[in-house]
Amino acid sequence: MKLGSLTRHLGLAAVALLAIAACGSSPGGGSASCSESAAKTTTSAASCGGMDALVAAAKAEGKLNVIALPRDWANYGAILDAFAAKYSIKITSDNPDGSSQDEVNAVQQLGTTSRAPDVLDVGMAVALANTQLFAPYKVSTWGDILDSQKEPTGIWFQDYGGFMSIGYDSSKVPTISSIDDLMGSAFKGKVALNGDPTKANAALNGVMMANLAKGGTLDDITKGVDFFHNLKQAGNFTPVQATTATVKNGTTPVVFDWDYLSAAHGTDVPSWKVFVPNGAILGGYYAQAINKNAPHPAAARLWEEYLYSNDGQNLWLAGLARPVRQAAMEKAGTIDKAAAAKLPPVNGTPKFMSDAQATAAKNYLVAHWLAAIS
Amino acid sequence: MTVAGIPAVATRAGRPLLGGRRFSLDWLGTVPFFAYVVSFLLLPSAIIAIGAFESASGGITLDNFSHLSRSYIVKTTIDTTTLSAVTALVGAAMGALLSYAIVTGSPNGVLRRVVVSASGVLAQFGGVTLAFAFIASIGPAGFVYLFAQSHGLDYYAHGIWLFTVPGLAVVYLYFQIPLMVLVFLPALDGIKPQWREATESLGGTTWQYWRYVAGPILFPAFLGATLLLFANAFSAYATANALINQGAPMLSQQISNALSSEVGAAEPGFAKSIAVEMIIIVTLVTVGYTLLQRRASRWL
Numbered sequence: 001m002k003l004g005s006l007t008r009h010l011g012l013a014a015v016a017l018l019a020i021a022a023c024g025s026s027p028g029g030g031s032a033s034c035s036e037s038a039a040k041t042t043t044s045a046a047s048c049g050g051m052d053a054l055v056a057a058a059k060a061e062g063k064l065n066v067i068a069l070p071r072d073w074a075n076y077g078a079i080l081d082a083f084a085a086k087y088s089i090k091i092t093s094d095n096p097d098g099s100s101q102d103e104v105n106a107v108q109q110l111g112t113t114s115r116a117p118d119v120l121d122v123g124m125a126v127a128l129a130n131t132q133l134f135a136p137y138k139v140s141t142w143g144d145i146l147d148s149q150k151e152p153t154g155i156w157f158q159d160y161g162g163f164m165s166i167g168y169d170s171s172k173v174p175t176i177s178s179i180d181d182l183m184g185s186a187f188k189g190k191v192a193l194n195g196d197p198t199k200a201n202a203a204l205n206g207v208m209m210a211n212l213a214k215g216g217t218l219d220d221i222t223k224g225v226d227f228f229h230n231l232k233q234a235g236n237f238t239p240v241q242a243t244t245a246t247v248k249n250g251t252t253p254v255v256f257d258w259d260y261l262s263a264a265h266g267t268d269v270p271s272w273k274v275f276v277p278n279g280a281i282l283g284g285y286y287a288q289a290i291n292k293n294a295p296h297p298a299a300a301r302l303w304e305e306y307l308y309s310n311d312g313q314n315l316w317l318a319g320l321a322r323p324v325r326q327a328a329m330e331k332a333g334t335i336d337k338a339a340a341a342k343l344p345p346v347n348g349t350p351k352f353m354s355d356a357q358a359t360a361a362k363n364y365l366v367a368h369w370l371a372a373i374s
Numbered sequence: 375m376t377v378a379g380i381p382a383v384a385t386r387a388g389r390p391l392l393g394g395r396r397f398s399l400d401w402l403g404t405v406p407f408f409a410y411v412v413s414f415l416l417l418p419s420a421i422i423a424i425g426a427f428e429s430a431s432g433g434i435t436l437d438n439f440s441h442l443s444r445s446y447i448v449k450t451t452i453d454t455t456t457l458s459a460v461t462a463l464v465g466a467a468m469g470a471l472l473s474y475a476i477v478t479g480s481p482n483g484v485l486r487r488v489v490v491s492a493s494g495v496l497a498q499f500g501g502v503t504l505a506f507a508f509i510a511s512i513g514p515a516g517f518v519y520l521f522a523q524s525h526g527l528d529y530y531a532h533g534i535w536l537f538t539v540p541g542l543a544v545v546y547l548y549f550q551i552p553l554m555v556l557v558f559l560p561a562l563d564g565i566k567p568q569w570r571e572a573t574e575s576l577g578g579t580t581w582q583y584w585r586y587v588a589g590p591i592l593f594p595a596f597l598g599a600t601l602l603l604f605a606n607a608f609s610a611y612a613t614a615n616a617l618i619n620q621g622a623p624m625l626s627q628q629i630s631n632a633l634s635s636e637v638g639a640a641e642p643g644f645a646k647s648i649a650v651e652m653i654i655i656v657t658l659v660t661v662g663y664t665l666l667q668r669r670a671s672r673w674l
Binding site: 189190197198201238240249250358366370 | 530533635
């Protein structure tokens with residue numbers, strides 16, 4: 001008991017010292033500070049004494065736990081190094097090849113321990129299913145994120161992603177300028193999806209993109225299924241699982257996939273091109289979330305601020321992923337133009353499936369997909 | 375079984391217990407076998423069978439089984455069973471002929487050694503590697519097809535049959551035939567040349583030799599091997615999944631879809647009911663085999 005209260009007092013003293021240090025290190029920042037308990041619940045940098053106070057509190061914590069961030073995925077290696085160097089914060093990167101579900105499992109199993117992940121980068125299905133685990137937070141560039149790409153209180157907010165596209169080997173098939181081109185005889189047995197749409201998210205989005213291109217809406221995927229039915233009747237749809245190997249050897253010279261994944265085939269197949277049909281710009285994004293039991297609450301929030309700063313967004317862009325603030329940064333002229341030029345071009349306003357729309361599409365596919373393509 | 379436990383068992387086994395009856399501990403020797411069967415066969419089957427009656431919310435339900443009547447599951451069941459039966463019968467017939475050809479040659483000859491070693495490797499060559507070997511050779515972008523096509527032979531003129539269920543059967547034969555060679559060769563080795571000589575010296579014809587001597591001896595082994603081939607094809611997953619990814623034409627793929635759909639179509643209970651369906655089908659085939667075996671093992 002005595003020891004307990006002693007530690008608590010020491011802790012308070014440390015916090016007080018930190019607060020003083022924070023004040024001291026923010027030139028012209030006034031007397032604002034961001035204590036640990038305040039950082040745990042703060043929903044923006046401004047409500048915790050401003051950016052300088054947040055930086056000071058994060059530096060005092062000195063550590064950040066991240067999980068499931070492969071160094072070669074969306075340029076995360078460079079991002080981790082840049083953040084660690086800029087703020088002198090030691091990053092523990094756990095289970096880099098884990099899945100979104102692994103991240104959530106770690107949050108649940110490690111609870112309030114110091115090893116628990118501070119921040120998460122998860123797929124939307126997982127984000128929506130686990131909102132009770134996250135702390136709301138709005139980064140200072142919050143206004144640049146479209147309303148359809150964030151939870152209004154900041155429980156989750158999308159970070160980077162891409163658009164569904166048709167990738168093709170221009171040395172094996174003619175140039176594609178419309179989705180109807182795929183019905184031509186030159187595409188016999190050559191068009192593939194990345195997976196079965198009743199199982200794989202990328203494939204479901206592929207069918208939805210065809211649906212939009214054929215004049216369908218996000219609420220009704222019928223036209224997309226009809227398109228693949230006709231494609232199958234014409235003998236152009238191949239049931240093979242499209243992989244890097246089948247793309248390289250030419251068995252699947254036309255693949256519906258996310259543009260940032262498809263563009264990566266260019267390293268194996270120099271004649272690989274990526275096409276996004278007009279009016280069918282279907283976005284798919286990952287989302288950031290902060291663990292509500294984050295052992296380093298200030299560092300967690302500073303990490304998000306960094307990711308959504310111009311530097312963080314441009315680093316994602318250099319990894320061929322489209323950062324969520326891309327449109328706003330293009331307008332403001334702060335985008336890395338050379339990196340942006342490497343992305344496949346798109347014209348129009350991107351659309352995003354809501355959770356209800358994705359569920360409706362899934363239900364229709366489960367009932368009709370097999371009949372449509374056999 | 376601990377090493378330390380064995381001497382203790384031996385002393386106790388030899389001592390007469392109360393009532394003068396010897397209490398045999400011989401059954402202890404079977405413990406590892408039954409432990410193995412229970413933990414790797416009965417326990418998983420029981421977990422699956424129980425799980426098949428669980429609803430998504432945790433209650434008990436029969437819905438998972440009523441879902442088996444969905445049209446795509448019925449079609450998949452018929453396709454999978456037919457494919458397994460056809461590749462088992464064709465594989466068994468061709469594998470038996472190949473084995474016979476080997477047996478008639480020199481027992482230590484190069485041919486025999488090469489074929490047996492190759493069969494040992496090829497019988498385990500299923501999966502993505504085998505699927506891609508076909509895609510890269512006779513597939514629509516494969517070098518064999520491109521060569522044939524440039525010489526006027528377009529064997530995909532009426533559609534790419536490699537990515538259909540009959541095409542899958544051809545691919546399956548590439549591991550079914552070698553497996554048949556491996557399991558049927560020992561049976562053929564048991565046939566003594568003297569039996570044939572005896573038949574001939576008694577005036578029997580080749581037909582009579584096969585019909586009344588070698589046939590009845592080999593038939594039970596042939597049936598058993600065919601059953602093994604059936605189960606082998608029935609449970610295969612990766613080969614089918616790599617070649618026909620759309621629509622999941624095999625039951626094993628339907629289980630995978632129901633277990634791990636990332637678009638929200640996951641139905642774990644339904645996956646288990648499909649597994650139970652597969653267990654029942656294999657059981658029925660095994661019962662049929664046992665009845666046939668009983669008839670076949672009666673001499674003549």
